[in-house]
Amino acid sequence: MELEPRLFAEHLLAGDDVAALLYVQKALEHFSHTDVYEHVMTPAMYHVGDLWEQNKITVAEEHLATGVCDFVLAQIDHRDPPAAEAPRVLLCCLEGEEHYLGLKMAASIFRRYGWHVRFLGPTLPLEHVLKDAAQFQPQVIGLSGALAYRIPQLKASVETLKAETNADIIISGRTALIYDLGAQVGYAAATIASLEALENWLEDGNEGTANATI
Ligand code: B12
Structure with missing residues (x-):
């Protein structure tokens, strides 16, 4: 086929x-x-x-x-329930960003790899990302952005999330496909530009990759 x-x-x-x-x-x-x-x-x-x-x-x-x-x-997002001790990922789009289909695909892949996934969808104000992360205690926070003019907001938010949570931050979306997001946002976050790259990241184990551009 x-x-x-x-x-x-x-x-x-x-x-x-x-x-x-x-x-x-x-x-x-x-x-x-x-x-x-x-x-x-x-x-x-x-x-x-x-x-x-x-x-x-x-x-x-x-x-x-x-x-x-x-x-x-x-x-098509069928999967088994995660083990209690499985790692946790929080996924969202920042305030004003409505393009969430790619993020939803990423959520599905995390689930297939057995992670606990907290998928918070589009346009979530940063204060609520922080509040939710304080409760859910994710090892990883994933952000998705399609719109180029939001890159400065992404950079500022990554810095805040890095300072105020213990999570590794990953960033992606259409902006990662078009721009060198790592250079623009800074290396507080790992750029994972595609779902194939996400699978490689999940398969290789993700510790210590927060400073890398993938
Ligand atoms: C559907 C759509 C919308 C919908 C979104 C609804 C939704 N539920 O997502 C609506 C109607 C709301 C919308 C609104 C707008 N849109 Co729009 N939209 C699109 C469209 C047609 C498809 C988006 C999409 O779903 N793509 C498919 C997904 C799967 O692709 P993706 O996000 O890139 O994801 C892939 C990777 O990036 C990666 N990925 C993504 N996220 C994550 C996260 C993680 C953790 C990982 C690992 C990977 C990952 O995985 C995916 C598979 O590889 C695009 C066209 C395009 N080229 O994308 C335009 C597009 C993005 N929109 C555009 C524009 C201009 C707008 C508006 C400004 C229009 C307007 N004037 O109002 C608004 C802005 C809204 C906002 N504030 O966010 C432009 C952006 C141009 C630019 N220069 O920035 C585009 C490119 C259309 C165009 N050709 O002009 N839009």
């Missing part, structure tokens, strides 16, 4: 959640979840973004596509 992100994008844009889910379930018979996230769902959403930017689809169609993609993501 060849992966066809454009075909999947057509299902998204048609609002055909059944066809979109069936396509992904079939792909999962041959490919890993990470492959399907990286090579079907992500390029399909990037394609939706290109069509949107070129005014070839409406804002409503983009919203529809996002909703169907989110639905499919939730449907």
Whole structure:
């Protein structure tokens, strides 16, 4: 089977959640979840973004596509419950950042690796990230950012999180794919630009990587 992100994008844009889910379930018979996230769902959403930017689809169609993609993501995110002593990760987008699908994929991968995942979704004010982290005591906090103009906010937040929690900080999202986030945010956080890199990081063990750009 060849992966066809454009075909999947057509299902998204048609609002055909059944066809979109069936396509992904079939792909999962041959490919890993990470492959399907990286090579079907992500390029399909990037394609939706290109069509949107070129005014070839409406804002409503983009919203529809996002909703169907989110639905499919939730449907295929099956996993076993984590062991009580398993490590904990808190995942969120900072205040004002609404693009959370990539973060949700990362959450799914952490779960597949047996972690306790606290997925807090889009646009969470820093004070609430701190409050939640104080309770949940994560070993890792992961942030995702799509919008370039939020990089200064990301940098400031990483510095605060580093100072006020014991967690290693990882940063990612579209900004990590386009910019040298490590250089811009500073090495208080590890940049993990893709889900494949996240899998490598999880497989290799993650201690001591907080100063590295991956
Ligand atoms: C859907 C969408 C929206 C939705 C988001 C809803 C949602 N639930 O996420 C809505 C409608 C809210 C939206 C709003 C806006 N958007 Co928008 N949006 C998109 C779109 C089409 C898809 C985003 C997406 O889901 N991509 C798929 C995910 C899976 O990709 P990803 O986030 O990069 O994730 C991958 C990696 O980065 C990584 N990853 C991501 N997070 C994490 C976290 C960890 C821990 C790890 C390890 C890995 C990881 O894993 C993923 C797989 O590799 C993109 C197009 C694009 N190229 O992405 C535009 C896009 C990002 N948006 C854009 C813009 C301009 C906006 C708005 C400013 C529009 C406006 N005028 O209002 C607003 C801003 C909202 C805000 N304040 O955040 C621009 C940004 C351009 C720029 N120069 O910065 C884009 C590129 C569209 C375009 N081509 O112009 N958007």
